[in-house]
Structure formats: C-alpha cells, structure tokens
Amino acid sequence: MEKIDLEVNNAKKVIQDGGIVLLPTETVYGIGANALNDDAVKKIFVAKGRAQDNPLILHISDMDMLDQIAENISEKEYKLMDAFWPGPFTIILNKKPGIAMTATCQGDTVGVRMPSNKIAHDLIKLSGVPIAAPSANISGKPSGTNLKDIIDELKDRVDYVIDGGETDIGIESTVVRVVGDEVKILRPGRITKEDIERVINHVEIDKNVMGEIALGEKVLSPGMKYRHYAPKTHCKLIYSKDAEKMKEKVLEESSKEASKDVVILAFKEDLDYYKNYKCLDIGSKNNLDEVSHNMFSILRKVDSCDAKLAIIEGTSTDGLGLAIMNRLIRACEHDYIEV
Ligand code: TXA
Ligand code: MG
Numbered sequence: 001m002e003k004i005d006l007e008v009n010n011a012k013k014v015i016q017d018g019g020i021v022l023l024p025t026e027t028v029y030g031i032g033a034n035a036l037n038d039d040a041v042k043k044i045f046v047a048k049g050r051a052q053d054n055p056l057i058l059h060i061s062d063m064d065m066l067d068q069i070a071e072n073i074s075e076k077e078y079k080l081m082d083a084f085w086p087g088p089f090t091i092i093l094n095k096k097p098g099i100a101m102t103a104t105c106q107g108d109t110v111g112v113r114m115p116s117n118k119i120a121h122d123l124i125k126l127s128g129v130p131i132a133a134p135s136a137n138i139s140g141k142p143s144g145t146n147l148k149d150i151i152d153e154l155k156d157r158v159d160y161v162i163d164g165g166e167t168d169i170g171i172e173s174t175v176v177r178v179v180g181d182e183v184k185i186l187r188p189g190r191i192t193k194e195d196i197e198r199v200i201n202h203v204e205i206d207k208n209v210m211g212e213i214a215l216g217e218k219v220l221s222p223g224m225k226y227r228h229y230a231p232k233t234h235c236k237l238i239y240s241k242d243a244e245k246m247k248e249k250v251l252e253e254s255s256k257e258a259s260k261d262v263v264i265l266a267f268k269e270d271l272d273y274y275k276n277y278k279c280l281d282i283g284s285k286n287n288l289d290e291v292s293h294n295m296f297s298i299l300r301k302v303d304s305c306d307a308k309l310a311i312i313e314g315t316s317t318d319g320l321g322l323a324i325m326n327r328l329i330r331a332c333e334h335d336y337i338e339v
Contacts, residue, residue, distance in 0.1 A: 007162045008119060012126040014160040020044055022136055022154060024164025025059075026117040027088045027172050027189065028143040028296070029150065030133030031158060032059070035069070038102040041132050045102075047157035050139045054222040056103045056132040057090050057111040057173070061124035069110050069130055071096050076178050076200060083199045086116035088169055088190040092177040092221075103132040105222075113173055119164045135172055142229045142296040142331070145170050149300050170293035171323050175221060185209060186221040188323040190292070209326050210317070212334045228330040231302040231310065233263075235332040239314030239325075240339045243285075247273050249339045250311050263307040265298060267291075270313060278305055282313070288320040295324065299331055314338075 001009070011021045018040040020033045031047055033040035035058045045052065060066055066073075066081075070093035080091055095110040104110050112130075115121060124131050135143035136150050144150030146166045155161065174189030174196075182202040185193060188209055196203045208224045219225055236253060240246040247270055254262045254277055263278045267285040280298050283290035302310045312328055314336075315321045329336055 004119065004162075004164075005122075008122050008126065011123055011160050011162050015040075015123070015127040015129070015131065019159035020047060021123070022147075022150075022158045022161040023120055023123060023131075023133065024117055024162060024167055025115045025120045025133070026167060027115075027169045028145050028167055029136035029147070029164075030059070030120075030131075031136050031154070032123070032131040032133035034127065035100045035103045035130040035132035037129075038100075041100070041102040044132065044134060047154070048134060048137070048139050050134065051222070051226060053105050054226065055105040055107055055109075055111060056134050057113050057175075058100060058103060058130040058132055059120065059124055060112060060114050060130050061121050062114075065124075065130050066112060069096055069099050070094060070112060074178060076183070079199055080176065080178070080183065080196070081114075084174075084191050084195075085114040086121065087114070088116075088173040089113060090173045090175045090187075092175065092186070100130070100132065109177075111175060117164065117168075119162060123162070139226065140228065140230060142231075142299040143172060145293070145296050149297055166293075168293070169289075170295055170297075171327055174323070177220060184220065187223065188326050190320060190323065192319045193322065194319055205322070209322070210329060229296070229299060229327050230331050230333060231299055233302050233305070233307055233310050235302065235310040235312055235335065237312045237314050237325075237328050237332040237336045238339070239316075239336075241316065242339075245339050246313060249337065250274070250313060253311055253337070254309075257309050261308040263302060263305040263310050265302070265310060265312040267313055278307065280305070285315065288315065288324060291315070292320055292324055295327060 020043045072094045090113040169190045174191040175187035185205045265280045
C-alpha cells in the first residue's frame with residue numbers, strides 16, 4: 001500500500017473511533033471529525049478555541065451522504081451543487097432535524113461541501129460518514145495551507161495528521177445560501193460571483209463580505225463576526241485602481257514610521273519600487289491564483305519581520321480579487337485606505 005493510502009487508512013480508524021484528524025483539502029487544511037458524533041465534534045471546538053455559536057461545514061463524498069443531513073433541497077440548490085461539486089464550494093441547506101447537533105450549533109441549517117482533494121475525498125468515503133471540518137488554525141489566526149505553518153500549534157491538539165503537501169487554492173471555500181430567487185455569497189472564495197452568475201442570474205454579495213459588522217448585528221454566517229486571519233503586527237490595506245497612485249500611497253504611509261519598523265506585502269511587480277523597505281512578495285498582480293495560494297502563509301510570516309506596521313497592497317474586487325480582499329480587510333481589522 002502507498003504511504004498516503006496507509007495514512008488515509010489510519011486516519012479513517014481515528015475518525016471512526018471519535019478522534020480528530022488534521023487533513024488537507026484543495027482550499028486549506030481542516031481539522032476533521034465524524035460530524036454525526038457530537039463528542040468527537042466537541043474536540044474540534046476545544047482544539048481551535050472556537051466560539052460555540054460558529055457552525056462547522058460538513059464534508060461529504062457523494063450525494064447519498066447529502067440525503068443523510070439535508071432536506072427540502074430546491075432545484076436552484078441542486079443546480080449549484082451540480083455545477084461546483086466536487087470543489088471549493090459550500091452551500092447552506094435545510095438540515096435534517098436531530099442530525100449533527102454540535103457541528104451545526106443546534107441550528108436549522110447545515111453548511112455542506114464536497115471537496116475535490118483526493119485525500120479528503122478518500123477519507124470521507126472510507127469513513128462512511130460526513131466529516132465536520134473547520135479550517136486548521138487556532139481561531140483568529142490565518143488558516144493553514146501547509147503543515148510547516150501549523151504543525152507546532154496543532155500537533156498536540158489532534159489525534160492524527162495527514163501530510164498532503166501545500167494546498168492548491170490557499171483560501172477557504174465560497175459559502176453561499178439561496179434566499180428566494182437569489183444566491184447570497186456569505187464568504188467569497190475560488191468559485192467567484194462571476195462563476196455563479198453563469199449558473200443562476202441573481203447573485204448578491206452579502207454586505208458583511210467587505211463591510212464592518214456592527215456590535216450585536218445579526219449575520220447570516222456566524223463566522224463573519226469573528227476576528228480573523230490577523231497577525232499580531234498592525235496591518236493596513238491600501239488600494240487604488242490606479243497602480244501608480246497605490247504605490248505612492250503605500251510609500252507615504254510607510255514614511256510615517258521608521259523604515260526598519262515597516263514591512264510591505266507587495267506584488268512581485270512592485271518590489272523594486274519599495275527597495276528601501278523590507279518586503280514580502282505576495283505573487284504577481286497578473287496571477288491572483290498565485291496570490292491566493294500564498295496569502296495565508298505570508299500573513300503568518302508578518303510577525304517574524306519585527307515590524308510595527310505591515311502595509312499590504314490591495315487588488316480589485318473582481319473575480320478572485322473579492323475573496324483575497326475579504327481576507328485581507330479582516331487581517332487589517334478594517335484599517336483600509338482606498339485612494
Ligand atoms: O474551504 C473550507 O471551507 C475549509 C475546508 C477545511 O473545507 N473549511 C472552513 O471552515 O473554512 P471554517 O469553519 O473555518 O469556516 C466555515 C464558515 C464559517 O464562517 C461558518 O460561520 C460558516 O462557514 N458556516 C458553517 N455552517 C454554517 C451554517 N449552517 N450557516 C451559516 N454559516 C455557516
Ligand atoms: Mg476558519
């Protein structure tokens with residue numbers, strides 16, 4: 001048996017015995033447990049230090065598993081699943097009553113995703129149960145996209161680890177909910193608004209995707225309320241449609257601090273422009289897949305730069321840019337300047 005198949009087989013036993021497993025998916029690593037075993041799922045909440053009102057996504061390997069956990073699925077919902085599964089796409093559905101109570105935080109709905117990553121798929125299929133899995137990180141920190149970044153913080157908190165190398169996409173799945181005629185994007189991801197519009201005409205981006213949530217405001221997806229992706233270092237996001245203007249503003253803001261106290265997270269093309277500053281390369285502005293692949297790993301590097309301020313170059317919110325800007329604006333706790 002190949003090493004990876006052996007690992008998946010070991011992980012299956014851990015899942016079936018009520019343990020929790022660090023596993024790769026095509027988006028980010030997850031911490032998985034048998035979604036139907038409340039005691040197992042509770043261990044995930046403890047391992048992450050996750051808020052008790054923030055439900056987990058249930059990962060399935062085939063449509064029979066969907067029928068175990070969701071009901072009254074509409075034609076529109078089937079159309080979306082058909083278009084984007086398996087893949088980085090999560091849909092909030094009506095839950096079968098009494099199922100996966102801890103994973104769904106006692107709610108009436110369930111977030112479901114069928115991952116395309118082979119290791120994740122095989123593990124779910126072999127285990128024979130939906131696997132509840134949030135992103136692999138202590139709550140509030142950037143999600144883990146490779147084991148090197150997360151193994152120290154998580155190895156003693158899980159029962160088994162599968163190494164699947166670097167995840168492909170690098171940011172978490174798109175989360176949507178169908179409300180009436182409309183598809184609402186609750187969390188943007190690799191499946192973009194434009195992708196969804198090719199399947200269903202009316203797509204709306206929830207205002208909390210880029211907006212700041214007021215204290216006590218009711219939100220459609222609890223995860224939106226919490227501090228996210230944030231390094232300890234203060235981060236500031238700067239964007240302009242005009243590339244030159246953006247660079248000038250980044251320099252202007254940088255010059256407010258001593259140069260040794262600043263780190264700039266810049267596109268590859270702009271690194272020369274900031275040559276008097278410490279920089280981290282976020283990838284090419286012409287290749288947002290590369291930027292999304294790198295992003296969480298780079299956010300994790302910020303704190304080791306010994307800076308007081310991290311300034312981050314932004315991008316347009318078209319296409320995959322929306323998912324990138326959604327993560328960055330949270331990393332910056334809404335310290336955002338558009339010029
Ligand atoms: O790509 C991903 O989605 C990764 C990998 C591991 O699959 N998982 C992930 O899980 O990002 P997590 O727990 O970090 O984020 C799940 C998001 C949270 O914002 C949560 O509030 C929302 O989905 N969510 C889950 N179930 C929900 C539900 N029933 N209703 C509304 N929002 C829900
Ligand atoms: Mg998460």
